[in-house]
Amino acid sequence: MSYRSIAYVSGTLLLVTGGALILPVICSLWYGEGDLFALVVSMFVPIAVGLPLRMLFRADKNLGTRESFLIAVFGWVAISAVSTMPFLIHGSIGSFTDAFFEMMSGYTTTGATILTDIEALPHGLLLWRSETHLLGGMGFLTLTILFLPHGVGGLRMFRAESSPGQVITKERFTARNRDAIWYLWAIYLVLNLAQIGLLMLGGMSLFDAACHAFGTVSTSGYSPYNASVGHFQSAYVDWVVILFMFLGGVTFMLFFFLVQREWKVVWRNTELRWYVSLTVAFCLGVSLLLWLQETYEPLDALRYGTFQVVSLLTTTGFTTADYELWPQAAQMMLFLVCFIGACAGSTTSGIKIIHYVLIWKFGVAAIKKIFFQPLAVLSVRVNGRRVNELILYLAVFYFIVNIFLVLLGGVVLTLLDELDYLSAMSAVISALMNIGPGFGAIGPSENFAFLSDASKWFLAWNMLVGRLEMFSALVVFYPSFWRS
Amino acid sequence: MKTNQEILILGLGGVGRYLAMQLAETGRAITVIESNPDAIRRAEGELDARLIQGDAMNNSCWLEARARGKDYLIAVSDDDAVNILAALLADRFGIKRKIARVRSRGLWTDGAVITPEDLKIDLVIQPEELVAQEVARLLKMHWSNSVIELAGGAMQVVGTRIGEASALLDLEVKEIAGTLEEFDFRIVAIARDTNTLLPGGDDVVRLNDYLYCLVRAEDVPSLMLVLGSGAKRRRRVMVIGGGHVGSRIAELLQDTFQLKLLELDGSRAEQLGQELENVEILHGDGSDPDTLLTAGLLSMDTVITATGDNEANILTSALAKQMIRNQPGDRHGSEAKTIALVKREQYLTLAAAMGADIVLNRKVLAGDRILAYILGERMLSAARLYGVDAEVVELVAAPRSPITRSSLATVPGSRELRGKMIIGGVFHDGQWRAAVGETRVEAGDRVIAVCRPECLPDLERLVLR
Numbered sequence: 001m002s003y004r005s006i007a008y009v010s011g012t013l014l015l016v017t018g019g020a021l022i023l024p025v026i027c028s029l030w031y032g033e034g035d036l037f038a039l040v041v042s043m044f045v046p047i048a049v050g051l052p053l054r055m056l057f058r059a060d061k062n063l064g065t066r067e068s069f070l071i072a073v074f075g076w077v078a079i080s081a082v083s084t085m086p087f088l089i090h091g092s093i094g095s096f097t098d099a100f101f102e103m104m105s106g107y108t109t110t111g112a113t114i115l116t117d118i119e120a121l122p123h124g125l126l127l128w129r130s131e132t133h134l135l136g137g138m139g140f141l142t143l144t145i146l147f148l149p150h151g152v153g154g155l156r157m158f159r160a161e162s163s164p165g166q167v168i169t170k171e172r173f174t175a176r177n178r179d180a181i182w183y184l185w186a187i188y189l190v191l192n193l194a195q196i197g198l199l200m201l202g203g204m205s206l207f208d209a210a211c212h213a214f215g216t217v218s219t220s221g222y223s224p225y226n227a228s229v230g231h232f233q234s235a236y237v238d239w240v241v242i243l244f245m246f247l248g249g250v251t252f253m254l255f256f257f258l259v260q261r262e263w264k265v266v267w268r269n270t271e272l273r274w275y276v277s278l279t280v281a282f283c284l285g286v287s288l289l290l291w292l293q294e295t296y297e298p299l300d301a302l303r304y305g306t307f308q309v310v311s312l313l314t315t316t317g318f319t320t321a322d323y324e325l326w327p328q329a330a331q332m333m334l335f336l337v338c339f340i341g342a343c344a345g346s347t348t349s350g351i352k353i354i355h356y357v358l359i360w361k362f363g364v365a366a367i368k369k370i371f372f373q374p375l376a377v378l379s380v381r382v383n384g385r386r387v388n389e390l391i392l393y394l395a396v397f398y399f400i401v402n403i404f405l406v407l408l409g410g411v412v413l414t415l416l417d418e419l420d421y422l423s424a425m426s427a428v429i430s431a432l433m434n435i436g437p438g439f440g441a442i443g444p445s446e447n448f449a450f451l452s453d454a455s456k457w458f459l460a461w462n463m464l465v466g467r468l469e470m471f472s473a474l475v476v477f478y479p480s481f482w483r484s
Numbered sequence: 485m486k487t488n489q490e491i492l493i494l495g496l497g498g499v500g501r502y503l504a505m506q507l508a509e510t511g512r513a514i515t516v517i518e519s520n521p522d523a524i525r526r527a528e529g530e531l532d533a534r535l536i537q538g539d540a541m542n543n544s545c546w547l548e549a550r551a552r553g554k555d556y557l558i559a560v561s562d563d564d565a566v567n568i569l570a571a572l573l574a575d576r577f578g579i580k581r582k583i584a585r586v587r588s589r590g591l592w593t594d595g596a597v598i599t600p601e602d603l604k605i606d607l608v609i610q611p612e613e614l615v616a617q618e619v620a621r622l623l624k625m626h627w628s629n630s631v632i633e634l635a636g637g638a639m640q641v642v643g644t645r646i647g648e649a650s651a652l653l654d655l656e657v658k659e660i661a662g663t664l665e666e667f668d669f670r671i672v673a674i675a676r677d678t679n680t681l682l683p684g685g686d687d688v689v690r691l692n693d694y695l696y697c698l699v700r701a702e703d704v705p706s707l708m709l710v711l712g713s714g715a716k717r718r719r720r721v722m723v724i725g726g727g728h729v730g731s732r733i734a735e736l737l738q739d740t741f742q743l744k745l746l747e748l749d750g751s752r753a754e755q756l757g758q759e760l761e762n763v764e765i766l767h768g769d770g771s772d773p774d775t776l777l778t779a780g781l782l783s784m785d786t787v788i789t790a791t792g793d794n795e796a797n798i799l800t801s802a803l804a805k806q807m808i809r810n811q812p813g814d815r816h817g818s819e820a821k822t823i824a825l826v827k828r829e830q831y832l833t834l835a836a837a838m839g840a841d842i843v844l845n846r847k848v849l850a851g852d853r854i855l856a857y858i859l860g861e862r863m864l865s866a867a868r869l870y871g872v873d874a875e876v877v878e879l880v881a882a883p884r885s886p887i888t889r890s891s892l893a894t895v896p897g898s899r900e901l902r903g904k905m906i907i908g909g910v911f912h913d914g915q916w917r918a919a920v921g922e923t924r925v926e927a928g929d930r931v932i933a934v935c936r937p938e939c940l941p942d943l944e945r946l947v948l949r
Contacts, residue, residue, distance in 0.1 A: 172534040175490060175513035388521070 002067055004057045009071050010078065011053025013144050017079055018046035023131055024086070027207065028124030035090050035122040042085035066481060072141060072472050076464055079140060080104040086128055092121050097453045104460040106132030107140060108467035109347065111221025111317040111436030114449040114456070118226050123207055126224040130211040136467070137218020137248075137347040138188045142181045173253050187255045188347070191217045195244045202236045216241050219248040219348045221317030221436040228444075229307075230320040238303055238320055242310050249275065249314035249342025270382045271343050271354045278353065282309045282337055289330045308334060314342045315350045317436025319444040335439065338429050339402075349434035349466050351402050357382060358395040401470055405432055409462055416455045427451075431462040489513070490554040491858070492579065493533075494540040494570050495561035496523045498829055498847040499585065499854070501531075503558060506855055508532045510941040515549045540566055551577040558854060559584040560609075568603055575604035583854055585609040589728060607857050611846035612729045615825060618849055620736035622823070622842065623721065623786060633701075634878055634932055639909055639916055640701050641672065641876055641934075642708070646693045651710055658685035661920070667706055669699035670918035672908040672934040673874050680874055682906045682934060685921075698908040698932060700916055722746065722784045724770035724800055725791030726756045729825060733790060738762040746770045746779055748791075771800050773807065782811045788823045789840075794831055797824045801840040852937040859940045876908075876934050882948050883927040893921035895946065905935040905943055 021043035028036045063071075083106075084099035093099040098114045105112045106129055115121070121129075135143065174180045192213045199209035211224045225231035229241055254272060257265040266272065287305030291298050304321045311318045312334050323334055341350025361380040369376045380387045409428030414421055423440030427448070430438035437444045448456065465473040475481055489512045493500050496518035504527070508514045514533035517540050518524055524535045538545035540561055551557075557574035559567035564586050571582040584605045589612065592600065600608045632641040646653055652660055657671055674681040675694040681687055689695065699707050719741050723730050726747035734745045734756075743763045747753040753767040768775040770791065781787065787804040789797040801822040808820045824840035826832060827847075835843040856875060881888050887895055892907055907919045911930035917923070925931060935943045 175515045175534045176508075176511075177532050179513070388525075 002064065005063050006067055006071060007053050008057035009063065009067075009144065010075070011050040011055075011057065013071075013075055013079055013140075014046040014050025014082065015054060016140075016144055017082055018043050018050060020131060020135055021046075021086070021128065024124045024128035027127045028122065031123040033122035033124065035086070035092075035124040038086045038090035039124050039128070041089055042083075045085065046082050069472050069475050069481070072468060073464070073476050075141060075144075076104070076107060076467070080107055080460075083107070083128075083132060086125055090122070090125060092125060095453075097456050098449070101448065101456040101460050102129065103132060104463050105436075106130075106220070106222060107136035108434050108463040109133055109136050109218050109220035109315070109349065110431060110434040110463045110466075111215065112430055112442075112459070112463075113222065113436075113447050114451075116447060116449050118224060121224075123224075127207065127211060130214040130222050130224065133218040133220035133222055134192065134214040137214075137220060138185055143185065145181055146178065146185070173256055183256050184252050187252050187259075188217065191244065191247060195240065198240045199237065202234060202240065204232070204237070212241065213244070215318070216244045216316065217248045217347065219245060219314045219316040219342070219346070220434075221311070223318065228320070229318045235303055238307050241318060242307055245310045245314045245316045245318070246279065248316070248347045249310075251343040251345040252347075253345055268384050270357055274353050274357055275343050278340065279310060279313060282313065282333060286330050286333050289327050289333075293327045293330075295326055295330075305330070309337055312435060313337045313340055314346075315348045315433050315435045317430075319437060322443070322445050324439065324443045324445075331439070335426075338433055338435055338438075341433060349469070351399060351433070354382070355395045355399055358387065358392055359399060362392045362396070398470060402432070405462070405465070405470075409458070412458060413455055416458065417452050427455075427459060428462055431459040432466040434463060434466050489556065489858075490515070491556040491558065492517070492549055492551055492554045492574070494518075494557070494559045494567070496520070496527055496535070497560065497562065499560045499851045500558070501527060502847070502851040503560070503854055504531055504533050506851075506938065506941055507858065510859070510944055515554075517545050517549055540570055546573065546577060551579060553577075554579045555581065556858060557582045557584075560850070560854075561585075564588050568605070571603055571605045581606045583607040583609065583857065585611065585850060587611060589613065589732075607854070609850045609853060611850045613732065614849045614853060615729050615844055615846045616732035616736060618844055619733045619788060619790075619823060619825075623719075623737060624740055632876060634698075634876065638701055638911075639698060639932060640704055641696050641698050642704060643694060643696045644708075646689055646691060646695060648691060650689075652689045652695070653691060655689055656685065657683050657687050657689070660689070661685075667700070667703040668918040669697050669703065669707055670906075670908050670920075672696050672698045672876075672906050680936075682874065682903055682936070684902060696934070698918065698934075719785040720744075720780075720783055721786045721788065722779065722781065723788045723790055724804075725789060725797075726752055726765070727790065727792050730788075730790035731756055731760065733788060734760055734763045744779060744784075746775075771796055771803070773803065776804060776807065781807055784808065784820060786821045786823065788825070790825045794826050794828050797826060798831060798835045798838050798840065800824075801835070802838045805839050805841070855937060855940060859944055874934050875937055875940065876932065877940070877943065878930060878932050879943075879947050881925050881927055881929050881931055885927070885947055885949050887925050887931070887946050888927050891922050891924045892919060901939065901942060901946075904939045905933060908932045908934055 021039060025036070025039045025043060028039050080100055080103040083103040084096060087093040087099045087102070088096065093102060101114055111133070118126070172180060174183065195213040195216055196206070196209045199212060200206065204212070208224065211222070212229065214220070215222045223229060223231070229237065251269070251271065254266050254269060283306040286309050287302045290296050290301035290305050295301065296304055307318070307320050308323050323331060339351055340356065341352040342348040344352045344354040358380065361382070365376070365378050365380055369378055380392060406425060406428050409432065410421060410425035413419060413424035413427055417424070419427070419441055423438070423442060426438035426440055427442050430436060430442065442448060448459070451459070491507055491512055491514050493504055493514060493516045496504070496516055500516065500518070504514050504516055508531060515536065516533050517536045517538055519537065519539050521537055524537050527535060534549070536545055536549050538548070551574065557570065557579045559570040559582070561567055567584040567586060571584045574582050582605050586608055587610065589610060591598070592608070634640065660671065671683055673696040674683050674687065674689070676690065697707060721737060721741045722744045723734050724746045726734070726745050730745065734743055737743055738760060739762065744766060745756060745760070745763050746766045746768055747756060748769055750767055753765050757765040766779050768779065770776065770789070781804060787801065787808070789801045791797055801824040805820070805822045821841040822839070823842045823844065824835050825844050826835050827845065829845050829847055832843055832845055889895065907925070909916055909932040910919050910923055910925055912926065931947060933943055933947070
């Protein structure tokens with residue numbers, strides 16, 4: 001284990017975190033609500049620690065696979081811990097556990113909050129809370145890789161965050177890893193800017209527009225208002241947010257191909273087709289139910305239904321209505337949608353459609369081989385290419401592990417807290433899939449404040465596991481990982 | 485001065501993989517087309533390159549690789565015909581320079597009706613020819629003085645063996661620098677047994693070392709005087725195996741050395757007898773000690789094992805060395821060298837461990853040749869120090885490059901590169917000087933460096949960025 005190179009990368013991580021605090025500082029200067037001191041101190045401490053680390057260990061740049069995994073897992077923990085400083089110094093969040101939960105939830109793009117009255121916080125702190133989404137959405141580590149000199153294990157680190165489906169979608173579209181990350185970030189920022197512009201056209205202030213855009217494109221879900229996006233009571237805002245939640249769930253590589261005008265690649269993309277079909281099907285299903293059961297007028301049914309389906313499907317977690325008042329069938333569909341997720345290689349978390357595609361095609365082919373055509377060669381094609389068998393097995397494994405983690409997590413949570421088992425399971429789903437709100441005690445009108453500290457740490461860990469897509473978070477528990 | 489060159493590589497075999505690694509290391513954008521999914525899976529996560537699985541003769545692969553406008557094509561797939569055709573394809577795609585590996589030797593012999601230029605190939609890599617050339621140069625250097633000209637002749641690298649009469653014997657490199665004040669020179673490489681040292685100040689010059697010194701052209705005669713190199717007798721060389729490579733080596737060496745070639749196959753031996761006038765062709769089994777004795781092995785200065793069989797080459801060279809060294813009344817045995825040609829790169833260390841003095845692998849040679857070609861474009865000149873595993877390179881220090889930031893001894897990264905790279909001379913204020921630890925290189929200075937081929941990317945990073 002090369003601790004010196006880990007120190008080097010950690011220094012860089014701290015520098016990036018400190019640098020990112022410049023936005024909230026500016027915001028705080030503008031609004032002048034007494035959070036300036038906390039933000040400025042929080043900005044300089046990471047820089048003061050990070051700069052010497054980076055300078056001191058700049059000669060040690062050999063990141064192996066193990067170092068990369070360590071940073072991929074514990075980098076998030078460290079950065080979340082550092083990012084709590086503004087809240088703790090300002091005093092708006094009293095306990096470290098709460099602040100850590102809030103920040104981990106922000107960086108992992110979960111959007112689950114422990115704040116009971118969000119609007120009581122000063123604007124600077126609220127912007128920082130939303131900015132963690134911006135940083136976490138495209139992967140904090142990928143951002144850091146850009147600040148590392150060439151050849152410092154960036155490739156390994158980039159790959160440390162990946163599920164089996166990612167192997168297919170993280171297919172390289174540029175020759176250099178670094179270029180790929182640049183493009184991804186450029187696309188991401190352009191989407192954010194576009195949404196900010198559209199929201200401001202709808203009459204939002206720059207602050208509101210930025211916070212919501214940060215929460216939308218990264219499919220995270222922090223809103224600076226207690227009523228989330230529902231605060232605005234505007235159909236225009238709802239539809240803009242729906243559009244960008246949906247775009248945030250698309251494999252980002254495809255935007256690159258669009259810009260390159262390689263339409264065919266986009267058209268051929270299996271996962272995108274499934275994504276569009278599933279989204280349309282569930283939106284129509286829920287909206288139809290809301291209309292037929294006379295919960296809303298037809299147009300409103302479409303608006304509210306679509307919003308909630310897209311919000312949960314893309315693991316965003318914005319709400320415009322209290323869906324726990326909706327018909328049971330609609331609620332059940334929303335519950336189901338939480339398990340699906342959007343496309344791999346997007347800003348979303350969750351199980352993701354690609355794994356369903358793989359499992360479905362694998363199942364169909366396997367059954368055909370067993371019952372109808374014993375001579376058939378088992379061949380699953382995605383995006384016009386044959387998929388390696390190991391990836392198929394891993395996809396099945398990934399799915400099963402996810403389900404099991406939800407059930408097991410539910411058990412742990414019911415032991416730790418006085419919760420009904422549905423709420424407990426829903427809380428774990430919400431954390432593991434990085435969604436935010438859930439059902440029951442942590443439903444859209446509630447928050448996570450009432451949970452015990454132990455539960456909060458447990459859920460924060462689940463968020464991280466979900467964001468890292470299981471495998472790298474599990475790898476560090478292998479004893480052989482630590483042996484040299 | 486950042487490189488934004490884009491390179492397309494066909495084939496992810498030994499050479500392709502080596503090149504992709506080395507070139508990606510320099511920040512160049514690499515795209516690889518390879519048909520074998522296993523090879524791709526192995527490279528994923530190790531190689532910062534875009535890997536495309538597919539057939540190099542399939543147009544859609546080239547489109548997917550965005551071949552248009554790339555700077556280099558390196559065609560190193562298994563198939564000569566594919567590599568040649570790829571160069572033509574690449575030309576249509578507007579790729580600027582095409583490098584193709586062509587194993588067959590027959591295509592471009594004298595009077596050929598088609599030239600590499602016709603096929604749009606800028607650099608043809610013939611691995612077997614490279615090996616033969618390498619062996620030939622190696623021997624020529626090893627048993628005689630050699631000179632490489634640099635900087636348009638202003639500087640030279642002089643190679644010479646240290647005999648018992650040499651004034652430099654048993655001195656430390658830094659002592660030598662201290663005692664000789666009449667003129668500047670720098671020892672840039674020492675070939676000792678199987679090793680090549682790029683010496684630091686503490687290294688000691690030993691008997692039988694082969695020294696490479698960088699020196700101003702006008703000082704060469706004085707240096708020769710100091711080095712005290714005497715007259716040489718004609719050396720005896722035996723080549724075991726008369727295949728393509730073996731016979732080519734014999735052909736290249738026949739005028740310089742007293743040569744014997746031992747071939748197993750009778751009719752092949754007869755044919756060789758016709759082709760090679762100045763070589764004594766023998767017919768027999770090179771792995772048999774009695775045959776070797778009869779062939780006159782014990783009086784040989786160098787034995788080259790060049791059969792088509794990896795294992796036979798390694799074992800025979802070990803055997804030959806054992807026999808020469810252990811002969812009674814040893815006269816020259818300790819000086820005798822064995823060279824083994826090994827095709828499988830996995831055997832390289834094994835062969836060295838078994839006692840072959842020099843092990844040559846055509847894949848590594850081909851890779852290094854291509855590397856030198858591509859990196860060399862941004863260096864003024866690159867020459868191979870034949871006989872040792874090092875390149876002599878002349879380059880111009882770029883503004884704000886790491887090397888210009890402090891004196892040579894404290895340049896960032898110099899610690900790790902010790903023994904792998906030497907900055908030998910600097911052209912500053914219209915004058916060449918030998919470089920020492922306190923020397924400071926300024927932007928725009930010309931620099932002569934000696935460096936191991938695999939460190940060329942490091943050198944580039946140090947001086948050109």
